[in-house]
Amino acid sequence: MNGEEVVSQIVQAEELIIGLLLIASLVAIATRRFRLPYTVGLVLIGLSMPWLVRIFRLTEILGTFDPAQSSEIILYLLVPPLIFEAAFHIRMEDLRRDFWLILLLAVPGVIVTMLMVGGIVHLGTGMLIKTALVFGALIAATDPVAVVALFRRLGVPRRLQVLLEGESLFNDGTAIVMFNLVVDIALVGRFNLVNTVTDFLTVAGGGTLIGIGLGMLVSQIIQRIDDPLVETTLTTVLAFGAYVLAEVLHVSGVLAVVAAGVVNGNAGPRGMSPTTRVVVFNFWEYLAFVANSFVFLLIGLAIDLEILAQNLLYIAIAIVAVLLARGISIYGFSLFGRGIPGKWKHVLYWGGLRGAIALALALTLTEKGLMLEDAKHLQAMAYGVVLFTLMVQGISMDWVVKKLKLVQRSHFQEEYERRHARFVAGRAAYDYLRRLNQQGLISEHTWQRLAPVLERQNDTLVEAVKQVITSDPTVEAEELDTAHREALRAQRSALTGLLRDGVIYEETYSQLVGEVDAALTEQSFNWPELLRLGTSLSSVNRLMIAVIQEADLESALASLSKLGFSVSRLPSTGGFLSRRNVTLLIGVQEGREEIAVKTLQNSCKKRVEFVSSPLRDAGFPMPAPTQVTVGGAIVFIFEVESYDEF
Numbered sequence: 233m234n235g236e237e238v239v240s241q242i243v244q245a246e247e248l249i250i251g252l253l254l255i256a257s258l259v260a261i262a263t264r265r266f267r268l269p270y271t272v273g274l275v276l277i278g279l280s281m282p283w284l285v286r287i288f289r290l291t292e293i294l295g296t297f298d299p300a301q302s303s304e305i306i307l308y309l310l311v312p313p314l315i316f317e318a319a320f321h322i323r324m325e326d327l328r329r330d331f332w333l334i335l336l337l338a339v340p341g342v343i344v345t346m347l348m349v350g351g352i353v354h355l356g357t358g359m360l361i362k363t364a365l366v367f368g369a370l371i372a373a374t375d376p377v378a379v380v381a382l383f384r385r386l387g388v389p390r391r392l393q394v395l396l397e398g399e400s401l402f403n404d405g406t407a408i409v410m411f412n413l414v415v416d417i418a419l420v421g422r423f424n425l426v427n428t429v430t431d432f433l434t435v436a437g438g439g440t441l442i443g444i445g446l447g448m449l450v451s452q453i454i455q456r457i458d459d460p461l462v463e464t465t466l467t468t469v470l471a472f473g474a475y476v477l478a479e480v481l482h483v484s485g486v487l488a489v490v491a492a493g494v495v496n497g498n499a500g501p502r503g504m505s506p507t508t509r510v511v512v513f514n515f516w517e518y519l520a521f522v523a524n525s526f527v528f529l530l531i532g533l534a535i536d537l538e539i540l541a542q543n544l545l546y547i548a549i550a551i552v553a554v555l556l557a558r559g560i561s562i563y564g565f566s567l568f569g570r571g572i573p574g575k576w577k578h579v580l581y582w583g584g585l586r587g588a589i590a591l592a593l594a595l596t597l598t599e600k601g602l603m604l605e606d607a608k609h610l611q612a613m614a615y616g617v618v619l620f621t622l623m624v625q626g627i628s629m630d631w632v633v634k635k636l637k638l639v640q641r642s643h644f645q646e647e648y649e650r651r652h653a654r655f656v657a658g659r660a661a662y663d664y665l666r667r668l669n670q671q672g673l674i675s676e677h678t679w680q681r682l683a684p685v686l687e688r689q690n691d692t693l694v695e696a697v698k699q700v701i702t703s704d705p706t707v708e709a710e711e712l713d714t715a716h717r718e719a720l721r722a723q724r725s726a727l728t729g730l731l732r733d734g735v736i737y738e739e740t741y742s743q744l745v746g747e748v749d750a751a752l753t754e755q756s757f758n759w760p761e762l763l764r765l766g767t768s769l770s771s772v773n774r775l776m777i778a779v780i781q782e783a784d785l786e787s788a789l790a791s792l793s794k795l796g797f798s799v800s801r802l803p804s805t806g807g808f809l810s811r812r813n814v815t816l817l818i819g820v821q822e823g824r825e826e827i828a829v830k831t832l833q834n835s836c837k838k839r840v841e842f843v844s845s846p847l848r849d850a851g852f853p854m855p856a857p858t859q860v861t862v863g864g865a866i867v868f869i870f871e872v873e874s875y876d877e878f
Contacts, residue, residue, distance in 0.1 A: 256525035269626050271377055271528045271587075275619070278532010306530060306592040308475065310523045311404075312489050314377070314588070316471035317520035319401055319493025326394045327494065333569040334395065338402030341561040345372040346410055348560060352553035357546055359609070362418040367610045369414045370594055371554060371617055373407035374400045375587030377524055379629050387639050392576050396583050404589050405487030409435045411593050439484030443491025446474050450492075451499035460511040463504060467512060470496060486589075506749035507742070527588040531622075534591060535615040539608070546609055547616030554617050558584045575636045582632055585621040590614050644704035651700055655693040662686045717752065724748045750801055772798065772819035775872045776828055778865040784836040785814050788865075791835040792818065797828060816865075825869055832865040 255277060263273040327334070350368035354361045374396075383393045409432055417423050450470045454463050470492050478488035504512065540547065562581045566572050594614035597607040633639065665686070669679035701708050724745060731741040780788055785801070792799050798819035820828050 252526060252529055253522070255529065256522070259525075269629075270381065271524065272622055272626050274525060274528035275532040275535075275622055278529045279535060279537065280532075306527060306588055306595075307485075310527050310530075311486065311588060311592070312471045312475045313516070313519045313523045314527070315401060315404065315486060315489045316467075316493040317516045318380075318397055319490045320467075320497035320516060322394060322398065322401075322494055322497065324494070324498045326390065327398060330391065330395055330398070330569060333566065333572070334398040334402060336565040336568060337399040337561060339406050341399070341565055342372045342403050342406045342410060344561050344564075345554075345557040346407075346414070348557035349550070349553040352556065353549060353613070356549035356553070357609075359606070362414075362421075363606050363610070365414050366411070366418055366597075367550070367613055368553075368557075369407060369411040370597075370610070371550070371586060371590050371614060372410065373404045373586070373589040374584045375404075375589060377585075377587060379583040379585060379626065383633075388579075388633060389576075389638065392579065392638070395572075395576070396580060399580075401490045402487070405436065405439060405484045405490060407589060408486055408593065409484050435483050436487055437483075438481065439478045439487035440491045442478050442481070442483065443474050443488035443493075444495055446470055446477070446488070447492040447495030448499065451496050454496075454504060458505050458508070460505075460508040463508050464512050464515050467496060467516070505746060506752070507746050510749045510752065527591075528622075531587065531591050531618060534595065535619060539612050540616055540619070543609060543612035543616070546613050547620075550613040550617050551620050554584075554586070554621075575638060578636060579629075579632065579638065582625055583629060585625055586614075586618045587622070590618055642704065642706065644700055644707050648697070648700045648704075648707045651693065651696045655690065655697050658686070658690050658693050662690060720748050720752050724752075747800075773822050773872060774820040774825060775870045776816075776818040776820050776825065777868040777870070778816040778818060778832055779813055780816065780832070780836055780865045781813050784865075787835040787837070788816065788832060791831045792816075792828070797824075797831075820869070829867055832867065836865055 256274065259273040259277055260270055262268075263270045346365060346368035348368070349371060350361065350365035353359055353367055354364040357364075359367075380393060380397050383396070412435075413428055413431055417428070447470065450466050454466060457463065471489060474488040474492040475485035478485040558581055562577055562584070566577050566580070591614065594611045597610055662683075665674060665679065665682060668674040669676065701711060727736070727741055727744050727748070730736045731738065736744075778788075789799060789801075800817040802815045802817065818828055
C-alpha cells in the first residue's frame with residue numbers, strides 16, 4: 233500500500249466519522265423534539281441508511297462501509313469508553329450495598345441465561361445443542377444504555393440504577409469470556425468441566441486484577457499532579473490501555489476496563505482539583521455520547537431486514553427464550569437481595585436490553601470458524617433480539633416506570649410545576665404583546681387596555697407560585713439549588729469571556745474558575761435548613777478556618793451544610809504529612825462555634841498515616857516511617873465585621 237492510498241483511506245475515515253457525527257446530532261435533536269429514546273432513533277436511522285445513501289448520493293462516504301468488519305471497531309474503540317464512563321461514575325458505597333446480588337446476576341445469571349436460551353433454541357429450531365449454546369452465550373449480556381438514560385431523566389431511585397447498570401457492566405465481561413469458551417468447545421467437540429472452570433477463572437480474574445492494578449497506578453499519578461488536560465489524558469490511556477493490555481495477555485479486556493473505571497472513579501477524583509473534575513466528567517460524558525451514537529448506528533447498519541424476514545421463526549423462538557431466561561434469572565437471583573421491591577424486579581426484568589456486545593460477538597461468528605449456515609442463523613437471531621429489545625422494551629420502559637409509579641412526586645411538586653408553567657406562559661404572552669406594541673403592530677390604545685390586565689394576572693400567578701414553594705421545603709430547595717448552580721455557570725461563562733477578550737490573564741482566570749468549579753462540584757447547599765434556622769449571610773460575625781485532609785472533605789461538607797453553615801473551600805498543602813489538604817472557610821453565627829467544631833470532629837474520621845522524612849526519601853539513612861493518628865481538623869476562629877460570598 234503506497235502513501236497516496238494511506239492518505240485516501242484516512243480521508244475516507246474522516247468523512248465517515250464526520251458524517252456519522254452529523255447524523256447523530258440531527259437524531260439527538262429530533263428525538264428530543266419527539267420525546268423518543270435517543271438510541272432507538274439511531275437504530276432507525278441505521279436501518280434506513282441504505283435508502284439514505286441512495287437518496288442523498290452518499291455512496292462515497294457511507295456506501296463503502298462494511299458492517300461485517302465492525303466487530304473490532306465496537307470491541308476495541310467503542311466498548312472501552314462506554315464501559316469506563318459508566319464504571320467511573322459508580323460510587324463504591326452504592327456498589328458495595330448490592331455487590332453480591334450484582335455478582336450473582338452477572339456470573340451465575342449469565343450462565344443460567346446461556347443454558348436456558350441454548351436449550352430452548354435447540355428444542356424449538358432443531359439446531360445442534362453446541363451451536364445453540366453459542367447463541368445463548370452471545371445474547372446473554374445486557375446493554376441497558378437507553379434505559380439508564382431514561383432512569384436519570386425521570387429520577388428513578390439511585391439504587392435501582394446501580395443494580396441495572398452494575399449488572400450490565402460485569403455481565404458484559406462474563407458473557408464474552410463464556411462466548412469464547414463455548415465457541416472453542418463447539419469447534420473442538422469436547423467439554424472438560426475442570427478446564428472450562430479454570431479457563432474462566434483465569435480469564436475473568438486476570439482481567440480484573442489488571443484493571444485494579446492499572447486503576448490504582450493512574451490514581452496515584454493523578455494525586456501528584458494538577459493539570460486538567462494531563463489528568464484527562466491519563467484516564468483516556470487507562471480506559472483503552474487496560475482493554476488492550478488485557479487482550480494481549482489473553483484475559484478479559486472488558487472486566488479490566490470495568491475494574492479500572494471503578495477504582496479510578498472512586499480514588500482518582502479525590503486527588504483532582506475542582507476544575508479537573510469538571511473537565512474529566514465533561515470529557516467522558518461527551519466521549520460516551522459519541523461512542524453510544526456510533527454503536528447504535530452500527531447496529532442499524534449491520535441489521536439486514538431481508539435476512540430478518542427469512543428467519544422470522546428462528547427469531548421468534550430466540551425472543552421467547554431470552555425473555556424466559558431473563559425472568560428466571562431476575563426473579564430467582566433477586567431473592568438473595570436485601571429489600572428489593574417487587575416493582576424493581578419487574579423493571580430489572582423488562583430493562584434487560586441487548587445491544588453492542590451481542591452485535592459485536594454475532595459479527596465475529598464467521599471468523600471463529602462456525603459453518604456459514606449456522607453463523608447466518610445465529611446472526612439473524614441476534615439482530616432480531618437486539619431490535620426487539622430496543623424497539624419494544626426500550627420504547628415501552630417510560631410507560632412501565634410511570635405505570636409502576638417508581639418516581640414518587642409529592643402533591644406540592646406537581647402543583648408547583650403547574651403553577652410555574654402558567655406563570656411562564658403568562659409572562660411570555662405579556663412580553664410578546666409588548667414587542668408587538670413596540671413594533672407598531674398593536675396600537676398604544678390597545679396595549680394600554682391590555683397591559684394592566686396581564687400584569688394583574690402575572691402578579692396573581694407569582695403569588696400562587698410563591699405559596700406552593702413556601703409550603704414545601706423540598707420544592708424550595710430544588711429551585712434555590714438550581715438558581716444557585718445557574719448563577720455559578722453564568723459566572724464561569726463570564727470569566728471565559730473576560731479571558732477571551734484579554735481583560736484578565738490566564739493565572740487569574742485559573743484561580744477564579746477554580747473557585748467557581750469548587751462550588752459547582754460541592755453537594756447541594758441545604759437552603760431549607762438555613763432558612764428554617766433564620767440565619768443569613770448578614771448575621772455571620774465569625775469566620776472559622778479549618779484545615780482538614782482531602783479524604784474527609786465530602787463528609788465534612790455534607791455535615792456542615794446540613795446544619796446550615798455557609799462553607800467555601802480552598803486547596804492547600806502542608807503540615808507534618810506534607811501532602812495536599814483542604815482549607816475550609818466557614819461562616820459562623822455567634823454562639824454556634826462549638827456546634828461547628830463538634831461537627832468537624834465527628835465528620836473527620838480517625839485513621840493511621842505513615843510519615844516519612846524527606847531526607848529518607850532522598851536516600852539518606854534515617855529512621856523508618858512512623859505511624860501517626862490523624863483525625864479532626866485544625867481550627868482558627870476570627871471575628872469579622874461582615875461576611876459575603878463571591
